[in-house]
Amino acid sequence: MSGEAPRIILLAHGSSDERWCRTFEALATPTLESVPGARIAYMELAEPSLDTVISEGSSEGIRRYTVVPLFLAAGRHLRKDVPAMIEDLQTQHDVSITLAPPIGENPELGKAIRDVVIHELETHKQPA
Amino acid sequence: MSGEAPRIILLAHGSSDERWCRTFEALATPTLESVPGARIAYMELAEPSLDTVISEGSSEGIRRYTVVPLFLAAGRHLRKDVPAMIEDLQTQHDVSITLAPPIGENPELGKAIRDVVIHELETHKQPA
Numbered sequence: 589m590s591g592e593a594p595r596i597i598l599l600a601h602g603s604s605d606e607r608w609c610r611t612f613e614a615l616a617t618p619t620l621e622s623v624p625g626a627r628i629a630y631m632e633l634a635e636p637s638l639d640t641v642i643s644e645g646s647s648e649g650i651r652r653y654t655v656v657p658l659f660l661a662a663g664r665h666l667r668k669d670v671p672a673m674i675e676d677l678q679t680q681h682d683v684s685i686t687l688a689p690p691i692g693e694n695p696e697l698g699k700a701i702r703d704v705v706i707h708e709l710e711t712h713k714q715p716a
Numbered sequence: 717m718s719g720e721a722p723r724i725i726l727l728a729h730g731s732s733d734e735r736w737c738r739t740f741e742a743l744a745t746p747t748l749e750s751v752p753g754a755r756i757a758y759m760e761l762a763e764p765s766l767d768t769v770i771s772e773g774s775s776e777g778i779r780r781y782t783v784v785p786l787f788l789a790a791g792r793h794l795r796k797d798v799p800a801m802i803e804d805l806q807t808q809h810d811v812s813i814t815l816a817p818p819i820g821e822n823p824e825l826g827k828a829i830r831d832v833v834i835h836e837l838e839t840h841k842q843p844a
Contacts, residue, residue: 623834656833660788702747704819707822
């Protein structure tokens with residue numbers, strides 16, 4: 589196995605609502621622009637699926653992946669459904685896939701939320 | 717109506733899973749520590765509810781609130797359920813409640829996600 593960085597896959601839940609997916613694409617954009625090879629994938633209800641993204645990577649010869657969930661917290665999906673999906677994909681494509689914690693478990697997110705709220709307050713400030 | 721800042725309420729979905737709620741409390745902490753009077757509330761399945769937090773504020777004489785959804789994108793809950801809930805609470809408590817966009821619609825979140833991913837890559841880097 590080479591020392592190359594794994595391919596990053598930002599995993600969003602997915603929705604049949606186009607607006608919902610657009611928001612996640614916007615959220616993913618700074619990462620996709622900064623991290624070579626990074627992709628977005630959806631767990632369900634939208635394309636590309638995780639299977640599609642791993643299949644494409646596999647055909648390019650990429651053997652290592654890190655899935656970073658665009659979820660604020662881990663519920664049933666991240667504790668059960670996604671690990672099962674990853675196990676199947678590893679076997680099917682003979683690749684190694686690491687599941688990172690959901691982004692919301694990183695303290696940086698809490699600080700970003702604080703900055704957003706303070707900005708929100710500035711925007712809606714009313715004259716005394 | 718005074719020129720005082722509205723009370724900020726960080727609104728999370730809520731879950732019967734304690735671990736899920738703990739993650740949101742951690743996410744809210746930098747805001748709760750920086751913004752005087754700010755509170756966290758849950759839409760369902762956990763306490764304090766939005767009703768509880770508005771009732772408490774109302775009894776303290778707080779008349780203006782800004783609800784900041786701790787959601788990455790707006791789905792049915794933020795497009796329908798929460799606005800309906802807010803309309804009822806405004807009438808019931810004779811207060812003014814503004815619903816801010818979900819935090820995930822703010823570009824700062826996308827940048828924070830990029831930083832988390834880059835950190836993730838550093839952590840899992842393997843020797844060449």
